[in-house]
Amino acid sequence: MTIFETRLSRIREWMAENGVDVTLVTSPPNVFYLTGFDCHPHERFMALCLQASGEATLFIPSLEKNEAEKSGFRSAIVTVSDTEDPMEKLRSVVGDGPFGALAIEKQHLTVARYEQLQTVFGEAKSVAAEELLLKMRLQKDAAEIAIMKKAAQIADRGVEAGINAIAAGKTEAEIVAVIESTMKSHGASGTSFSTIVLGGEKSALPHGSPGSRVIQAGDLVLLDLGAVYEGYCSDITRTVMVGEPTDQQREIYETVLAANLAGIAATRPGVPAMAIDAAARETITARGYGEYFTHRVGHGLGIEVHETPSMHGKNEQELVPGMVFTIEPGVYVPNVGGVRIEDDVLVTEDGVEVLTSYPKELQILAVK
Amino acid sequence: MTIFETRLSRIREWMAENGVDVTLVTSPPNVFYLTGFDCHPHERFMALCLQASGEATLFIPSLEKNEAEKSGFRSAIVTVSDTEDPMEKLRSVVGDGPFGALAIEKQHLTVARYEQLQTVFGEAKSVAAEELLLKMRLQKDAAEIAIMKKAAQIADRGVEAGINAIAAGKTEAEIVAVIESTMKSHGASGTSFSTIVLGGEKSALPHGSPGSRVIQAGDLVLLDLGAVYEGYCSDITRTVMVGEPTDQQREIYETVLAANLAGIAATRPGVPAMAIDAAARETITARGYGEYFTHRVGHGLGIEVHETPSMHGKNEQELVPGMVFTIEPGVYVPNVGGVRIEDDVLVTEDGVEVLTSYPKELQILAVK
Known part of the structure; x- marks a missing residue:
């Protein structure tokens, strides 16, 4: 049984337990997770259709036919051209019903598409398929972890190249390139995601846009980037100093580093996700910068760069082995600068493994 | 009045005409179009809320506050932190109702978010806001056209650099970089979008992924790429030959080029969108390659890389000045190779202006 077949049978079990007639998986990440077919069809219709009978059918835009056939998916593929009606094709596979319950991805499916689906599935009760799919994707298996380690290593190389480019006197946009x-x-x-390199005052903007600003002495420079490797994401942030830091810049840096380390130290199976946020936040608050840490400590990572678990201060979800998420506390002081230090971590059987490995002690680059 | 205020007043008129109490704009492209605030909040809540009273309120994630304040938006901004409930914040602005009609972007809003909104708006009738928004964005104004010309010029430079990199013997992935x-x-x-460079047999895959394949003699190499400039997209495809083409490769190339030119020649105000597809398709069919042209001739272009008008063979929508779309016929012969030639065109008062300008005659690169 391939990994994809194993995943599909878990969904079939869930359908049987919950009396679901048809499951339609429409989000590209979940279609990839279940079929190995990595496709972003934009506004075109793509869906993996699972029926209570066991049948699996992948609906794809015509122009993706060759790629789909090369993917890991071994069941029926139905193509839909730009002039065909996807709902007619869907009806020809699922029949006229009646349907009691239809499982859909409520967090992905649009209201417009749902109204179209109602022409096929009538008044079928809609059931959220996310809970199961997110639960499955939450715990990475060995193959996924191996890929994510490689994605993290590629991000480490990106950080290294970026820091070397800062030292060479390049602009933010050139460093991104x-x-x-x-x-x-x-x-x-x-x-x-779009690589972020922000210097000086701009480093205090958590998601500002890199521009033609030349990095200069006195700047904190924040680099936030990630690689996609075999369909999986990494995400790393490092902040470096150009020229001698002021006392405040150094204090901010050491505060954030301590928070990052506190978050990692708190990570192990059985603790609630919110404990990681709390560990980092308490460290920052104790040093007087609490009001400048304006976001959650991190987010789950995998096929998507933001997925479950959300590492915020109210998430009581328990950490379990196989979870991968970021720990990325930050302190952003307007008109002074910002520091964020972010790692990707894996919850292991007895603790935590940090997947990103670029050094974190304060790096002071010479002025060009 | 700023361009954004002009756009908002057009929506307010539409709301009055259609008895809409509240309009919620949630898609990043439309929020950008109406506010100048370019933000992709992932799963976080972002919405521009327009009320019948005239009030405009922009709900954004807390960490985007500084960026939002720097945008063109001049009305109220409400931040929502990761631990706050966006629906409570929304209710505090719109009040308890009752609401007769709520306009939403049905093609963007998810079923899950819509179910949340129902806790604020109760049984309000849902009205699709897209028709108006798409209609507004369909005709680019002078400022937008100036930006899109620049975006197209940047893509021209990208193609040029890519073709030079092919000549230098690099792999697909290196050429992408x-x-x-x-x-x-x-x-x-x-x-x-992710830049596409595909050589040899892979060029017959309309949206294949570039890899470590080294370009070699006998390859058709397809380059499909686009730049985002000040929030607007360009999109260009060129195909070049490495080493001497076979007769069939040359015939395919000349067929696609003729189809591209036929599509451009057919473009002017007053003709239906489908006429452009037909002009290109007839050219290809007449030369015996109709079955290998497996997609529509193009798509609208603007803030999004795929927007209206869809340039498919059944779209009766009339072309009007200010529309920008791609014309990108392609012929993909399995195991032989594919050719696609794509330009971005602007419908003018009396015809068409081609925004992309990299040459289109067959380029034959020397073997390294």
């Missing part, structure tokens, strides 16, 4: 091409040349198929 | 860093260094904030 160096980081992204370095990751590509180490095997990344893409970036987990 | 060169293209993307070239576009960044010419001002792109990102790419419209």
Whole structure:
């Protein structure tokens, strides 16, 4: 049984237990997770359709036919061209019903598509398929972990190249280009998100946009980046100093580093996700910077760069082995600068393994 | 009045005409179009809320506060932190109702979010806001056209750099890195989509993934790429030959080029969108390759890389000045190779202006 067949049978069991007639999986990450087919069809219709009878059918845009056939999916593939009605094709597979319960991804499916589906499934009760799918994806298996370690290593190389580019006197945008091409040349198929390099006052903007600003003495420079490798994301942030730091810059840096380490130290099976946020936040609050830590401590990571578990201060979900998430406390002082230090961590049987490994002690770069 | 205020007043008129109490704009492209705030909040809640009273309120994740304040938006901004309930914040702005009609983006809003909104808006009738928003975005104004011309020029530079990299004997992935860093260094904030460079048999896969394949003699090499510049996308495809083409490779190339030119020649105000698809398709069919042209001739382009108008063979929508779309016929012969030639075009008062300008005659690169 392939890994994909194993995953599909788990869904079939869930359908039987919950009296679900048809499950439609429509989000690209979940279609990839269940079939190995990595496709972003934009506004076109793509769905993995599982029927109570056991049948699995993958609906894809016509132009993706060759790629789909090369994927890990071994059941029926139905193509839909740009001039065909996907609902007619769907009806020809599932029949006229009646349908009691339809499982859909409520967090992905749009209201417009759902209204279309109602023309096929009538008044079938809608059931959220997310709970199961997210639960399955929450615990990474050995193959996934091996891929994610490699994705993290590629991100380490990206950080290294970016920091070398800062030292060489480049602009934010030029540093981004160096980081992204370095990751590509180490095997990344893409970036987990648009690479962020922000210097000086801009480093206090958690998600600002890199521009033509030249890095200069006195700048804290924040680099936040990630690689996609074999469909899985990494995500790392490092912050470096250009020229001698002021006392405050050094204090902010040491505060955030202590928070990052406190978050990692708190990570192990059985503790609630919110304990990681609390460990980092208490460290920052104790040093007087609590009001400048304006976001949750981290987020789950996998096929998507943001997935469950959400590592916020109210999430009581218990950590279990196989979870992968970021720990990324930050302190952003307007008009002074910001520091964020982010690692990707794996919950192991008895603790934690940090997947990203670029050094974290304060690096002071010479002025060009 | 700023361009954003002008756009908002057009929505307010529409709300009055259609008896809409509240409009919630939630898709990042439409929020950007209406506020100048370019933000992708992932799973966090972001919405521009327009009330019949005229009030406009932008709900954003807390960590985006500084960026939002720097945007073009001049009305109320409400932040939602990761531990706050966005629906409570929304209720505090819109009140307890009752609400007769709520306009939402049905093609963007998820079923899960809609179920949450029902806790605030009760049984309010849902109205699709897309029709108006898409209609507004369909005709680019002078400022948008100036930006899109620049985005197209950056893509031209990307193609040029990519073709030079082919000549230098690089792999597909290395060529991608060169293209993307070239576009960044010419001002792109990102790419419209993951850059595609496919050689040989892989060029017959319309959306295959670039890998470690080294380009070699006898390959058709397809480059499909785009730049994002000031929030707007470009999209260009060129195909080049490495080494001497076979007669069939040359015939495919000339067929696709003729189809691209036929599509451009057919473009002017007043003709239906489907006429452009037909002009290109007839050219290809007449030369015997109709079955290998497996997708629509193009798609609208703007803030999104795929937007209206869809340039497929059944779209009767009339072309009007200010529309921008791609014309990208392709012929993909399995095990032989594929050719696609794509330009971005603007419908003008009396015809068409082609925004992408990299040459289209068959380029034959020397073998390394």
